[in-house]
Amino acid sequence: MDNSFLSYYLITSALLFSIGLAVVVTKRNVIVVLMGIELMLNAVNLNLVAFSKNDPNLQGQMFALFVIVVAVCESVVALAIILKAYEYFKTVNLDEISEVKEM
């Protein structure tokens, strides 16, 4: 198989990263912002996998695996924090959560 697939992977991941960035910047719901972060991490993973296709040692895929693990941890902790903040503020709107103090 030739290597002409690579540019399509790169463009796809750039598109995913940009959409994730737009979601993170514009949306005001905390959970949607979390989805945008996941989208950006997926774009990075796609790049890593695409570059490690012809590598017999699969180092890019190993790195993508660890990125997935870290993304899972981040998502779990962020969701726990979101639930705690919802319990306190009674909202998930980022514009209304503007103060940090002792809960």
Add this chain to the structure above:
Amino acid sequence: MWSKNVLYAAFSLLLTFLGIAALYVLAGADFLAITQILVYVGGILILLIFGVMLTNQAGNKQNTKNDIFTESTNRILGFLVAVAVFSGLFYTFARARFMDIQTVLFENIEPVATTKTIGIQLMTNFVLPFEASGILLMATLIGAAYLSKKM
């Protein structure tokens, strides 16, 4: 992802994750595709929908508007930033000639099952990140349990 409903956004995220898994298969990374489906579709997405459900309980909110509809702020500015980032990345990819680098550095190999290689690599070259991710997972468990307990 321009939908206003959070649940619709979650479902389109499901489709996106499945598509990325298909792209992994096309790039010869079968183990990673299975991991993607298991972790993202089976784990993170369920967690997100669970969060959507838990943060939309009726009755314990002061305002009457439904939280499942999210509004956007700075829509033009954020869109402009995203377009700028995309065009920058596109310019870089168009200039960098990654294809020639791939052709020079690696000879083409046929896609084979990657599970054995990944297992061997995990236990030899990548044993330190492996253990570190184990510790990170344990810290995440403890942190989530601590955060979600009633204070």
